[in-house]
Amino acid sequence: MDRYKCSITTKDGSTKDIYRGNSEDIVMITYISMIGMKHSVIIKDCIFIKKFRRVFTKVGTGNTKQSLEVLHCVITDKYRFYLKDRTGETFVTPKDYDMYL
Amino acid sequence: MTSTVEIYELTASMAGTDKTSGAVRFKLADDQTVDSNNPMTIPKNGVDYRRSFTKQLRMYCATAPSAYLENLRMYTDGANGFGTGIAVNASNVGAVFSANATPAMSGGSDLFTYTSAAPLNLDTSHTASVVATGFFGDLVKLQMVVASTASSGRLTAETVTFSFDEV
Numbered sequence: 323m324d325r326y327k328c329s330i331t332t333k334d335g336s337t338k339d340i341y342r343g344n345s346e347d348i349v350m351i352t353y354i355s356m357i358g359m360k361h362s363v364i365i366k367d368c369i370f371i372k373k374f375r376r377v378f379t380k381v382g383t384g385n386t387k388q389s390l391e392v393l394h395c396v397i398t399d400k401y402r403f404y405l406k407d408r409t410g411e412t413f414v415t416p417k418d419y420d421m422y423l
Numbered sequence: 424m425t426s427t428v429e430i431y432e433l434t435a436s437m438a439g440t441d442k443t444s445g446a447v448r449f450k451l452a453d454d455q456t457v458d459s460n461n462p463m464t465i466p467k468n469g470v471d472y473r474r475s476f477t478k479q480l481r482m483y484c485a486t487a488p489s490a491y492l493e494n495l496r497m498y499t500d501g502a503n504g505f506g507t508g509i510a511v512n513a514s515n516v517g518a519v520f521s522a523n524a525t526p527a528m529s530g531g532s533d534l535f536t537y538t539s540a541a542p543l544n545l546d547t548s549h550t551a552s553v554v555a556t557g558f559f560g561d562l563v564k565l566q567m568v569v570a571s572t573a574s575s576g577r578l579t580a581e582t583v584t585f586s587f588d589e590v
Contacts (some may be wrong), residue, residue, distance in 0.1 A: 374588040
């Protein structure tokens with residue numbers, strides 16, 4: 323289970339977990355940890371393109387066990403925002419940078 | 424709903440053994456059991472190589488995503504920790520399963536050339552976004568190759584990472 327959940331704020335001030343409407347209506351994306359810590363990406367002077375969670379599943383070729391890591395990502399036309407679900411670390415990268423753990 | 428994805432060691436294109444809480448063992452037998460039976464052996468001849476039965480891995484969606492999955496990738500840390508004389512070939516074989524065997528697999532590349540900076544794409548044949556449960560993505564075929572310069576003994580485990588984006 324992810325440690326962070328996502329909340330999407332739209333122009334009318336409402337917040338939703340999932341938003342299927344016009345992406346131009348999105349003004350802020352907030353990731354909220356289980357202990358209440360927040361990371362907000364304010365969509366201003368840029369265009370929101372999409373958000374996703376990147377999941378990493380590791381398989382051993384010996385006796386190691388599988389582990390799961392999650393990276394949350396918001397893509398805009400000017401930058402990408404990454405958030406490591408396990409540690410809360412954040413990264414802002416060029417708009418086309420693909421981060422893998 | 425957040426998806427649940429598992430990694431299977433295949434016995435057919437749509438069947439196999441769940442290895443998401445286990446491991447894959449290269450050996451001289453066509454089974455998915457992680458044990459000490461049928462171990463790889465070291466050839467005496469300097470120009471000879473011993474090849475394991477091939478292993479084929481594929482992702483399986485156990486819980487469907489609320490939207491879709493895409494951008495399927497596989498990679499390693501880029502460092503072959505198995506030691507001198509031991510290599511692993513890897514190949515994207517599309518969506519077609521072929522029986523595991525010991526002859527040299529064709530079209531493979533060194534598994535450890537696939538890194539986070541240059542991962543193996545697993546959506547070249549299976550191009551559709553994943554919206555439902557079931558097997559998805561391209562199959563990865565792996566084969567260990569042992570040369571006469573290898574040392575005997577149990578190897579240190581290596582890790583293969585599968586990744587996908589849930590939109």
